[in-house]
């Protein structure tokens with residue numbers, strides 16, 4: 001879609017509607033392009049932050065993310081993922097953790113006061129049930145920490161129910177984009193229908209659903225349509241927006257990065273559309289460590305109330321707690 005010129009009255013009307021939670025694709029597009037002007041983006045962000053404050057308050061929970069608890073078995077890796085890099089030191093960044101390394105990662109997070117841990121793994125369309133159950137069982141033997149899991153559509157319905165019984169929530173399945181041709185281009189080894197079916201499975205079991213969409217796969221209208229598609233899944237509790245960043249050696253190494261300001265604009269629009277969701281930018285720490293510098297920006301754009309503070313990889317641990325604590329205090333957020 002070409003860049004859309006938006007008049008003041010049109011923008012103001014979309015923003016008024018948005019503050020009442022009334023956001024459709026047309027008004028989302030109006031807000032997106034209208035916010036190219038600084039004065040308007042300031043008002044959009046202020047409205048989104050007011051909605052967040054009213055629904056969730058100004059409290060932050062720090063999360064720890066363990067990569068990768070399961071191996072990604074896609075026969076063609078996603079074109080943006082470090083696994084598709086021809087440079088071994090880059091593709092190794094997402095090597096799977098052993099069970100011992102996973103448990104050590106959990107201990108590392110707990111010892112640093114992090115009480116919410118996200119287990120991140122790859123996609124296995126044949127199923128990662130056995131491995132996931134083993135990992136969760138062993139973690140539950142050592143701690144009652146809040147657990148979430150993100151292994152794509154790699155689990156059977158009975159495992160989804162089992163995870164619910166073991167207090168694992170949300171269960172993520174990144175939609176990335178709901179546009180089939182855009183999805184197939186970016187993720188040639190993946191299956192959008194399988195992802196949508198899995199999201200329906202989580203809905204059916206009554207579980208909480210997490211979703212990640214990526215800025216930079218298609219155009220802005222594709223992204224906004226994908227964000228609003230969360231309405232098809234009323235059990236969605238967490239929605240994150242990742243920002244495409246080219247990774248060395250991957251098929252998309254030379255593709256233009258998506259911009260952080262555009263992700264923040266989409267985040268603010270998402271807040272108006274989904275006042276009560278946990279919303280934020282997705283961490284892609286090992287590929288783009290500067291991402292976590294955006295915490296004050298995402299809070300100003302209505303994000304909240306969970307922020308990735310610890311990232312554990314096979315050969316790398318990143319601890320951003322001190323910086324986040326300082327930044328949160330500067331913008332008047334309490335941290336738990």
Ligand code: SF4
Pocket residue numbers: 072073074076077078081082083121122123152190
């Ligand atoms: S599904 Fe995830 S881990 Fe697997 S190739 Fe795609 S982005 Fe990488």
